[in-house]
Structures are given as structure tokens and as C-alpha cells.
Amino acid sequence: MNKTVNINLAGIFFHIDEDAYLKLQGYLEAIKRSLANSQGSDEIIADIEARIAELFNERVQNNKQVIRLKEVDEVISIMGQPEDYVVDDEIFEDEPHTNSSQKTHTKKKLFRDADNAYISGVSSGVAHYFGIDAIWVRLAWILLVFGLGTGVLLYILLWILVPEAKTTAEKIMMTGEPVNISNIEKKIKDGFENVSQAAKNVSDSVSQAAKNVDFKKSTNSIKSTSRTFFDSLADAVMLLFKIFSKFIGILLIFIGAVTLIALIISLFSVGVADIIHIPGFENIDILNIGNTPIWLVSLSIFFAVGIPFFFLFYLGLKILINNLKSIGNIAKFTLLGVWIISIICLIVFGIRQASEHAFNESYIKKTALPITAKDTLIVKMVHSHKFNSKRRHNDFKLTHDDHGNKVLYSSDIRVMVKSTTDTIATLSVIKNADGRSFDAAIARAKNIDYHYAFTNGTLLLDSYLTTNAKNKFSDQEVDLVLYLPENTVVYFNSNTKDFIHYRTHDDHLVSSKNTNHFIKILDNNSKCLDCPDWEEDDINIEVSTPEIKIDNNGIKVDSDEIKININSEGINIKSNH
Known part of the structure; x- marks a missing residue:
């Protein structure tokens, strides 16, 4: 049974086995003796302890785990032995020294270089x-700022998420060099002595020489078959995978950044415009039949869509940057909570909006027209330049009436003709609208303004409807049904063509093809009085395509009007009439 010791290493507490503690203590004492006469030795020791603490943290699973001799030996193999280290300026010699620390290579990590910064050190x-x-x-x-516009957001996020290289170990990791005793002392010596550019060039030469040495060692290793062909192939596959993962990271960053910028622009252009009432956004409000504040809807959409894309952007950064600073669990759970609340709000807004279309009701008003059998009725549409109603459409637009009141207008008008056994014609104006209840739908239908006039045998129909802007867009429409006595002749002006259905249906006796013709109304039928024969047939007769079957039994022709069967027994013809 071994004792455990609690130690404070660079401000971090560890539980360490007594034997491991004695070895670590002797190791640190040996380093202090080797650096006793070196300039900045205190700072070197502090950075070495910080690096050792970091390596211990990487090897423990929780704060209760005890560090043993195995972990201490691994750290010492990475940091190097004091007796292998040559103090003072010998680290700047052309020939590198062979020691255990040089066998360890540190993966580059992204830090902000504040020593060479103009703003925050992100670029460096x-x-x-x-x-x-x-x-x-x-x-x-x-280019990103003035080109795609994503540079500002990306720079700010990197400024927030990428940690600054404060310690000597972090500054070494930023360049990809091994974080060991030699490099730590070298970095601090450079800072204390303000090494000239020439010394830096020598240092670069040393680094290049070290790389060359490593390359030669790798080459010799390959030649000596220490690395097999399959090892090299695996390395190549891993390299391709890393390149692909970096590409995915860049793609995620781009998608996330573009989406976030678009959402921010939308939030300010719609939500803020609603708060300060910028002109031109009234059309959005007429669609908001549930009267939910536009700024609240915009904010909910921003968080509901933006938070997932922020994490997508953050994932891309994590793929590219190994040591990216975590936003913390508090921030993660806060964003998750905001996202859930936003989703719930949007669901409530959607249900509220949909409930306003739960009922579709009609308000009908009938008016007798002084048209009897054998009279001729002329029908024209009255267009308005103000309401742009030359063609039928179900879109709503906002404008002001002659009294300055806000009104919605639409050209959702349909005209139908039916026959009647009455002696006098009737015009039925059917106003339709949606609502969350029967009473609300009827009230909106009654509030539709629609006008027509009859003079000298001519029926003048407005090609538009209007309603107060407070009624919002609730699928308001007007159906006009003309009930004409039998043998009445009706003539539809060419400007009514777009407001009449292109074919007859549901006892509707006149189609858009009948405009500019005199049509005689019969019993649930109609007849064109001045149409060419071929056009009249095209209007009043619906021809179905017959089904023809030819086999060993003969020939069969089957249609809605007639059935023909030709076989060895002869010809059999049957008519459905």
C-alpha cells in the first residue's frame, strides 16, 4: 500500500503516488540545478511546471485519479532529461544534440499571437x-469583409473562441515545436536577450537542420524496413482523411457564417422595422392575421434557426482548430434552452395563425335584376387603375381609399351563370372569408366591400373587392352567380374573360370561351347564337376518348356515348341514350 501526496503544480491540484512524487521532485530539482546560473531561470521553471501540469491533465480521467510512476515517466520522456540538456548558448549551435526530448513532436495548436498583433493577434x-x-x-x-461580408463575424468569433498564447509553452505549441526543457529555455532566452534577426535566422537554420535530420532518420528508417509499405499506405490514407475533414470544416464554417449573417440582416430589416414602423412593411402585417408582434416572430425565428447554425459554425472551427476554446457548459445549456423556447413560441404562433383559417363562411346578398325571358343582358367588368384589377388574382395589396383610410384590395372575383325557372333574373353576391370561429368568419365576410350597377340592360361589375386593413388577409373572395330565366340571352364583354372559368362546371353554363358572343340560356344548358359551328361544338360538347380493344375475339370500342362489338357473329352497336 503506497501513500498519496497532494501537490499544487502551476495552480492545479493533483493526487500523486509517493514514489512518483519523489521521482518528480528529484526531476524538478535537477532542472533547477541545471538552470541555476541561467537568465530568467524562474520563468523557465514556471513554464516547465505549467507544461508538466498540462501533460498530467491529459492523462487523468477525473480529479480523483492518482498519478503513478507510469505517468511521470511518460512526462519525463516528453520533456527530456536534465543531464541530456546543454545549458546556455549551445542550443544555438548548428549541430543539434541527440536527446529524448527531440524524439517528441508536438502538433500545432491555434493561439492568438498577441506579441505580433495589430488588433487581437488572430491573423498572426x-x-x-x-x-x-x-x-x-x-x-x-x-477580401472577406469587402467581398462576401463574412470576415467581421468570423474574426470576432475567432477573437472570442481562440485562446491567447500567454505562457511560453503555448507560444512554442503555436509554432509546432516540441514543448520540452530545451525549447522552453530557448524561448525565454530569446525574450530576455532580445535576439537579433541574425540570431533568429541561425535558429531557423537549426530548426531546418533538425527537420533534415528527422527526414534522414525517416529515410533510413524506411530503408531499414522499420516502416512497412502498409504503414506508409495507412499514413497516406490518414492524410487524405485529414484533408477531407479540413475541407468539411471550412464548408461548415462558410454555411454557418452566411446563414448567421443572413439571419442578422433579416432580424434588423424586419423585426426592428416593425418596432420603429419603417414604411413599406405594412404588407407583412396584413398577413399576420393572429396579430402576433412581428419583432417577436423575427426574434424567435432568429434563435430557432441561428442557434443550430451557430453550433454548425462552431463544429467547423473545432474541426480546423484542435485547441479551440470551449464556450462552456453554461453557454451551451443556455443556448439550448433559448432554442427550445423559440421552437415552442413558433409552434404557438403557427397554431394561432392556422386557427384564424379554421372556418370559411359566406355572407350572401341577392338582388333582382329587371331581366326576363327573351331579354338580352350585357355584362361588363369595371376596372380600376388604382387597384390594378384588369386580371383576376387572389393576391392582397395595401393602399388608401379616397378618405385616406388603409384598405386591402384584391381581384379574387369569379362570375358564374346558372339557369332558373323564375321569370326574373337574380344576382347573388357571395362574400367568403376565414376566421377562427363561425362568428369571426361571418363578420369578416360582411366587412367585404363590393359594388356593382345595372343600367340600360347592362350589368357593371367591379373587378375588385376591398376591406378595411384591420380585417387582415383571411382569404376574402367574392363569387357572383347570375340566375337567368330560360331563353334569356347574355353577352359577356371581352374584359370579363379572366373572371370566368375556362370551362363549364357545376351547372355553370358559360365559359371564358363564350365572351364576345351572344349565349342563349336553356334548361341547364346554353347555346351560342353567333358562334361558328366548330366553335359551338367545342363549347357545348365534351368528347370523351373511346377505349379500343383488338384481340382474337374481335374488335371492341367502348365510350360514354356508344359501345361497338365486332366479332365472328357480326356487328353489335349499343347507344347509352
Whole structure:
């Protein structure tokens, strides 16, 4: 049974086995002795301890796990042995020293480089990460800002989410160098001595020489068959997978950023415009039959759509950046809660909006016309330039009437003709509208304004309807049904063509093809008095396509009007009439 010791390493508490503690303590004491006469030794020791604490954190699953000799040995193998380390300026010599620390390679991590920053160090950090000059990254930001417009949002999010390289270990990891004793002391020596550009070039030469050495070692390793062909193939596949994953990350960032920017623009252009009543947004309000505040709907849509795309954007950053700062569980659960509330609000708004169309009711008003059998009735539509009603449509638009009141108008007008046994003609004006209840639908239908006039045997029908803007858009429409006595002749002006159905149906005796012709109304039928024979037949006769079957038994022709059967027994013809 071994004792455990609680230690504080770089501000982080660890439980460590007594044997492991003694080895770690001796290791740190040996480093302190080797750096006793070095400039900035205290800062070097502090950064070494911070790096060791970071490596311990990577190896423990929870804060109650005990660090043992195995973990200490692994950390020492990464950091290097003090006796292998050559102090002072020997680290700048052309020939690198062979030690255990040089066998460890650290993966690059993205940090903000505040030492070379103009604003926050994002550009310098990205440049270190991709191994390019920072000027190219800054030019890319300019193109994104003035080109696609995503640069500002992306820069701000990177500023928030990417941590700043504060410790020496983080600054080393930013360049991709191994975080060991040698590199930590080297980095701090550079800061204390303000190494000149020439010394930096020498240092770069040393790094390149180290890379060359590593390459030669890899080559010799391949030649000595320490790496098999399949190992190399696996590395190539992994490289392709990493490239593909980076592409996916960039794609997710682009999609998320574009969507978030579009949502922000929509929020300010619709929601804010509703609050401060910017002219031109009244048409949105007439569709809001449930009277839900537009700004509240816009805000709910922004969060309901924007939060998933924010996490999509964040996922893309996580794929590209290994050490991306977490937004924290509090922020994650807060955003999740806001998203759920937004979804619930949108569902409530949708149900409220749909309930306003639950009932469709009609208000009917009939008017007798002084037209009897053998009279001729002329029907014309009265158009309005103000209401743009030359053609039938069910779209609603907002305008002001002659008294300055806001009104909705539409050309959703339909004209039908039916025969009647009465001695006098009748015009039935059927006003239709939706509502959340029977009474609400009837009230909206009654509030539809529609006008017509009869003079000198001519019926003048308005080609538009109007209603007060307070009634909102609730599928208001007007159906006009002309009940004409038998043997009455009706003539529809050409401007009525768009308001009459293109074919007869449901006892509707006149189609749009009958305009500009005199039509005689019969018993549930009609006859064109001045149409060419072929046109009259086309109007009044519906020809069905016969079904023809030919087989060994003979020939069969079957249609709605007649059936013909030709076989060995002869010809058999049957008529349905």
C-alpha cells in the first residue's frame, strides 16, 4: 500500500503516488540545478511546471485519479532529461544534440499571437498555424469583409473562441515545436536577450537542420524496413482523411457564417422595422392575421434557426482548430434552452395563425335584376387603375381609399351563370372569408366591400373587392352567380374573360370561351347564337376518348356515348341514350 501526496503544480491540484512524487521532485530539482546560473531561470521553471501540469491533465480521467510512476515517466520522456540538456548558448549551435526530448513532436495548436498583433493577434496566430506570412492572412480578412461580408463575424468569433498564447509553452505549441526543457529555455532566452534577426535566422537554420535530420532518420528508417509499405499506405490514407475533414470544416464554417449573417440582416430589416414602423412593411402585417408582434416572430425565428447554425459554425472551427476554446457548459445549456423556447413560441404562433383559417363562411346578398325571358343582358367588368384589377388574382395589396383610410384590395372575383325557372333574373353576391370561429368568419365576410350597377340592360361589375386593413388577409373572395330565366340571352364583354372559368362546371353554363358572343340560356344548358359551328361544338360538347380493344375475339370500342362489338357473329352497336 503506497501513500498519496497532494501537490499544487502551476495552480492545479493533483493526487500523486509517493514514489512518483519523489521521482518528480528529484526531476524538478535537477532542472533547477541545471538552470541555476541561467537568465530568467524562474520563468523557465514556471513554464516547465505549467507544461508538466498540462501533460498530467491529459492523462487523468477525473480529479480523483492518482498519478503513478507510469505517468511521470511518460512526462519525463516528453520533456527530456536534465543531464541530456546543454545549458546556455549551445542550443544555438548548428549541430543539434541527440536527446529524448527531440524524439517528441508536438502538433500545432491555434493561439492568438498577441506579441505580433495589430488588433487581437488572430491573423498572426492563423499564420503560425498554417505556416504562412501574416500579411496574406490580413489580406484574406480584407477580401472577406469587402467581398462576401463574412470576415467581421468570423474574426470576432475567432477573437472570442481562440485562446491567447500567454505562457511560453503555448507560444512554442503555436509554432509546432516540441514543448520540452530545451525549447522552453530557448524561448525565454530569446525574450530576455532580445535576439537579433541574425540570431533568429541561425535558429531557423537549426530548426531546418533538425527537420533534415528527422527526414534522414525517416529515410533510413524506411530503408531499414522499420516502416512497412502498409504503414506508409495507412499514413497516406490518414492524410487524405485529414484533408477531407479540413475541407468539411471550412464548408461548415462558410454555411454557418452566411446563414448567421443572413439571419442578422433579416432580424434588423424586419423585426426592428416593425418596432420603429419603417414604411413599406405594412404588407407583412396584413398577413399576420393572429396579430402576433412581428419583432417577436423575427426574434424567435432568429434563435430557432441561428442557434443550430451557430453550433454548425462552431463544429467547423473545432474541426480546423484542435485547441479551440470551449464556450462552456453554461453557454451551451443556455443556448439550448433559448432554442427550445423559440421552437415552442413558433409552434404557438403557427397554431394561432392556422386557427384564424379554421372556418370559411359566406355572407350572401341577392338582388333582382329587371331581366326576363327573351331579354338580352350585357355584362361588363369595371376596372380600376388604382387597384390594378384588369386580371383576376387572389393576391392582397395595401393602399388608401379616397378618405385616406388603409384598405386591402384584391381581384379574387369569379362570375358564374346558372339557369332558373323564375321569370326574373337574380344576382347573388357571395362574400367568403376565414376566421377562427363561425362568428369571426361571418363578420369578416360582411366587412367585404363590393359594388356593382345595372343600367340600360347592362350589368357593371367591379373587378375588385376591398376591406378595411384591420380585417387582415383571411382569404376574402367574392363569387357572383347570375340566375337567368330560360331563353334569356347574355353577352359577356371581352374584359370579363379572366373572371370566368375556362370551362363549364357545376351547372355553370358559360365559359371564358363564350365572351364576345351572344349565349342563349336553356334548361341547364346554353347555346351560342353567333358562334361558328366548330366553335359551338367545342363549347357545348365534351368528347370523351373511346377505349379500343383488338384481340382474337374481335374488335371492341367502348365510350360514354356508344359501345361497338365486332366479332365472328357480326356487328353489335349499343347507344347509352
